[in-house]
Amino acid sequence: MSGKGAPELTVSDCADLRVAVIAAQWHPTVMDGLVDGALRALRDLGIDEPTLLRVPGSFELPVVAKVLADRGYDAIVALGVVIRGGTPHFDYVCHGVTNGLTQVGVDTGVPIGFGVLTCDTEEQAIARAGLPGSPEDKGHEAVTAAVSTAATLRSVSEPWR
Structure with a gap:
């Protein structure tokens, strides 16, 4: 979900979902904004006790997401930032x-929830981090997308066998 054209998602009956947020540690200002936005979104949805884990960098997000998925979490939000270098x-x-x-989700x-910013500059990352004055809040959006999808999956009945 990004900027113009993003859907208006309404999520309800999700307070009992088990949700984890995994956040990288690189670029602490940007990451603090992403984590704050994610935790605010979870509170807004009535999910008061999410698991929050920190990993060294964005590259470590998939392995932790896989372990959490295998341990029964209903939704996982991955937050990170990678800024282009030379x-x-x-x-x-x-x-x-x-x-x-992607593989963790499919498997x-x-x-x-994909909240990994892939930006050319730090300014682009700050603009998406949900900080005061930032036009976008990708941490909040990643939570909303993951929890909305988990609620949709929960609504699907078991197939007839």
Whole structure:
């Protein structure tokens, strides 16, 4: 979900969902904004006791997401930021994180809220971090997407056998 054209999601009856937020530690100002937005969204949804885990960087998000999915979480939110530098490192990390988190969601059936910012500059990251004056709040959006998807999955009845 991004900027113009983002859906208006309404989520209800989700206070009993077990949700985890995993956040990288690189770029602390941006990460603090993303985490604050995610926790605010969870409070707004009535989810008062989420699990919050910190990992060194964005590359570590998929493995922790997989373990949490295997331990019964209903939704997982992955937060990180990767800012382009002068080497191909940016591309490798972005692809690895994106592919890893996608694989966790597909393999486990647990929704993964993708709150990993992949930006060319720190200014772009700050604009998306939900900080005072930021036009976007990707931490909040990632929670809303993951919890909305978990609620949708819960509403699907078991197939007839």
